[in-house]
Amino acid sequence: MATQVHPDHEFDVQDLMINMGPQHPSTHGVFRMVLVVDGEIVRDVVPYIGYMHRGGEKLAETMDYRQGIGWMDRTEYLAQFNAELSYVMAVEALAELQVPDRAQWIRMILCELNRILSHFMFTGAFGTDVGVFGTAFTYSFREREVIQDLFEEITGDRMMYAYFRPGGLAWEVPDNFVPRVREVLKSVRQGIKDMNGLLTDNEVFRARTVGVGAISAADATDWGCTGPVLRSTGVPLDLRRTEPYLKYDEIDFDVITGTTGDVFERFTCRIGEMWESIRIVEQCLERLEPGPIMPDRMPRMLRTPPGEIYMRTEAPRGEYGIYLVSKGGNRPHRLKIRSSCFANLQALRDMTIGSYVADAVVILGSLDIVLGEVDR
Amino acid sequence: MKGLLKSMGVTLSAFTRKPVTREYPETHKQLPERDRAFPILLWDHGMNEPFCTGCHACERACPVECMTVLMKDNPNHKSQGGESSRRKIIDKFWIDYGRCMRCNICVEVCNFDAIAMNNTWQGHEKSVYDRSDLVQELPQLLAVHRSGELKPWVVP
Numbered sequence: 001m002a003t004q005v006h007p008d009h010e011f012d013v014q015d016l017m018i019n020m021g022p023q024h025p026s027t028h029g030v031f032r033m034v035l036v037v038d039g040e041i042v043r044d045v046v047p048y049i050g051y052m053h054r055g056g057e058k059l060a061e062t063m064d065y066r067q068g069i070g071w072m073d074r075t076e077y078l079a080q081f082n083a084e085l086s087y088v089m090a091v092e093a094l095a096e097l098q099v100p101d102r103a104q105w106i107r108m109i110l111c112e113l114n115r116i117l118s119h120f121m122f123t124g125a126f127g128t129d130v131g132v133f134g135t136a137f138t139y140s141f142r143e144r145e146v147i148q149d150l151f152e153e154i155t156g157d158r159m160m161y162a163y164f165r166p167g168g169l170a171w172e173v174p175d176n177f178v179p180r181v182r183e184v185l186k187s188v189r190q191g192i193k194d195m196n197g198l199l200t201d202n203e204v205f206r207a208r209t210v211g212v213g214a215i216s217a218a219d220a221t222d223w224g225c226t227g228p229v230l231r232s233t234g235v236p237l238d239l240r241r242t243e244p245y246l247k248y249d250e251i252d253f254d255v256i257t258g259t260t261g262d263v264f265e266r267f268t269c270r271i272g273e274m275w276e277s278i279r280i281v282e283q284c285l286e287r288l289e290p291g292p293i294m295p296d297r298m299p300r301m302l303r304t305p306p307g308e309i310y311m312r313t314e315a316p317r318g319e320y321g322i323y324l325v326s327k328g329g330n331r332p333h334r335l336k337i338r339s340s341c342f343a344n345l346q347a348l349r350d351m352t353i354g355s356y357v358a359d360a361v362v363i364l365g366s367l368d369i370v371l372g373e374v375d376r
Numbered sequence: 377m378k379g380l381l382k383s384m385g386v387t388l389s390a391f392t393r394k395p396v397t398r399e400y401p402e403t404h405k406q407l408p409e410r411d412r413a414f415p416i417l418l419w420d421h422g423m424n425e426p427f428c429t430g431c432h433a434c435e436r437a438c439p440v441e442c443m444t445v446l447m448k449d450n451p452n453h454k455s456q457g458g459e460s461s462r463r464k465i466i467d468k469f470w471i472d473y474g475r476c477m478r479c480n481i482c483v484e485v486c487n488f489d490a491i492a493m494n495n496t497w498q499g500h501e502k503s504v505y506d507r508s509d510l511v512q513e514l515p516q517l518l519a520v521h522r523s524g525e526l527k528p529w530v531v532p
Contacts, residue, residue, distance in 0.1 A: 063439050066437075066481060067437070067439035067479075067481060068439075069479070070439055070477055070479040070481075071439075135387060139386075139390070142396050145396065152408055152410075152411065153408040153410065154410070155410070155412075156408070156410040156411050156412035156480065156493065156495075157411075157412045157478060160477065160478065160479070162479045162480060162481075170480070170484070174410075194386050194389075197382045197383060197385065197386040198383050198386045198387070199383075201378070201379035201382055201383075202379045202380060202382070202383045203377065203379045203380055204380065205379075206379070
C-alpha cells in the first residue's frame with residue numbers, strides 16, 4: 001500500500017548551519033566560517049575573524065622604530081620582507097632618510113623572492129584545497145625551502161627575518177649573494193614548471209576551479225580587493241607600476257591580469273607573477289653594485305619629526321599599507337596596518353553564496369589569506 | 377587526459393631526483409654562520425671572564441623584555457689587584473628563551489660585543505618539559521662560547 005504523496009505538499013525545509021573552523025585544516029589558520037546550506041548549496045556565509053588577534057599594532061606603538069620591525073614580520077608571516085618594507089619605508093619617509101642604491105636593489109631582490117616564496121606556499125596549500133592532496137604541497141614546499149635557505153644565509157632566520165632597517169639594511173649580504181640567488185632562481189624555474197604541470201593543465205584541477213567563485217571587477221573594487229584577487233578580474237592595479245617605489249620604475253616587467261576573476265584566474269595570475277618576479281630579480285642582479293647599505297649619518301636612536309604618513313607597497317597578497325602618526329620621538333604615536341588579506345576576505349561572502357560547500361573551501365583557498373595579517 | 381598524464385609525469389620525475397629530506401634527529405643540516413638561534417654571552421678567553429659588563433644596553437633595547445641583568449664590581453679589576461680592565465662585570469644574567477623573539481637587536485646595541493646569537497644546533501634544540509626551564513642563567517649562557525663550539529660568524 002503506497003503512501004499517497006500530495007503533489008502540492010510543501011515540506012517544511014530549513015536551512016542547515018554548518019560551523020567550519022576555527023581549527024579546520026582548510027581554513028589556513030584560525031578562521032571560522034558559519035555556512036548556511038540548503039542541501040549542497042551555500043546560501044550564506046558568516047566569517048568570524050579575530051582568533052589570532054595579538055594586538056601587534058598597539059604593541060608596535062610601545063616600541064621604537066627598530067623594535068617594531070619584528071612585529072611587522074609577525075603580521076604577514078609568509079611575506080615578511082614585504083611587510084617590513086612598508087614599515088621601514090613609512091619611517092624613512094617621515095624621517096626623510098635617503099636610502100642608498102645598493103640597499104634598494106637588495107630590498108627589491110629580497111621582496112620579489114619573498115613574493116615567489118609566498119606564491120609557492122599558495123600553490124601548495126591551494127592544491128591541497130582542491131584535492132591534490134599532499135603532492136602539490138610537498139613539491140611546493142621543496143621549492144620554498146630553497147628560497148628559505150637563501151634567506152637564512154642572508155638574515156640568519158628562517159621566518160622572522162627582521163633584516164630591513166629604517167635607512168637601509170641591518171647588515172651586508174654574504175659575498176656569494178649573487179651566484180646564490182641565480183642558483184635559487186634556477187631551482188625556482190623548475191619548481192614553477194612542476195607546479196604548472198601538476199596543476200594548471202590538470203583536467204581535474206580545471207574542473208574544480210574554472211568558473212568557480214567569480215567576482216566582477218566592479219564588485220572586487222567595491223570590496224577593496226587588491227593584489228591577484230583584483231588583477232584576476234582584469235583591473236591592472238599594481239602598486240609597483242602605478243606608484244613605483246624603490247626602483248620599480250627602472251625595471252621592465254608586466255602586470256599580469258586575468259579576465260573572468262574566477263578561482264582559476266587567481267591561480268594563474270599568481271603563477272604569472274612568479275615568472276615576472278624572476279624577471280625582476282634578474283634585472284636587479286645586473287644592476288646591483290657595491291656601495292654602502294646605510295646612510296652616512298644614522299643616529300643611534302632614530303627620531304622622527306611630528307607628522308603622519310600612509311605608505312603602501314605591493315605585497316604578494318595585495319596592498320600592504322602602514323599608516324603611521326608621529327608626535328616626535330622615537331616611537332610611533334599611532335600605527336595602523338591596512339592589510340590586504342582583511343579586505344580580500346570581505347569579498348568571500350559575495351563569491352561563495354550560491355556555490356557548493358566543497359567549493360567554499362576552494363574559494364577561501366584562492367584568496368590566499370594569512371590569518372596573522374587579517375587579525376594582526 | 378593529457379593534463380592528467382602530464383601531472384603523473386611530474387610525480388614520476390620526482391623519483392629521479394635526489395631527495396631533499398633529511399632524517400632529522402640523526403642528521404643535521406649545516407647551519408650558516410649567520411644563523412640566529414637564541415642570544416648567548418661570549419667569554420673572554422684571554423682574561424678568563426665574560427665580556428659583558430652588565431651595562432643594561434641590551435635589556436633596554438629588547439622589544440619583548442626577556443632579559444634581566446645585574447652588575448657588580450669586578451673582583452679581578454686592576455684596582456683590586458687583578459689584571460682586568462673591566463671595572464664592572466656581569467653578576468647575574470637571565471634570558472627567558474620563552475619570550476625571546478630572536479630579533480638580533482641585543483647583538484646590535486651591545487657596546488662590548490659581549491652577546492651573540494647562537495649559531496649551533498644547540499641553540500635550536502631547546503625543548504624542555506617546563507616553561508620555567510627556558511629561563512637561562514649566566515653559566516648556561518656562557519657555556520657555548522666557553523667550550524669553543526660557537527662558529528665564528530660575520531658580525532653585522
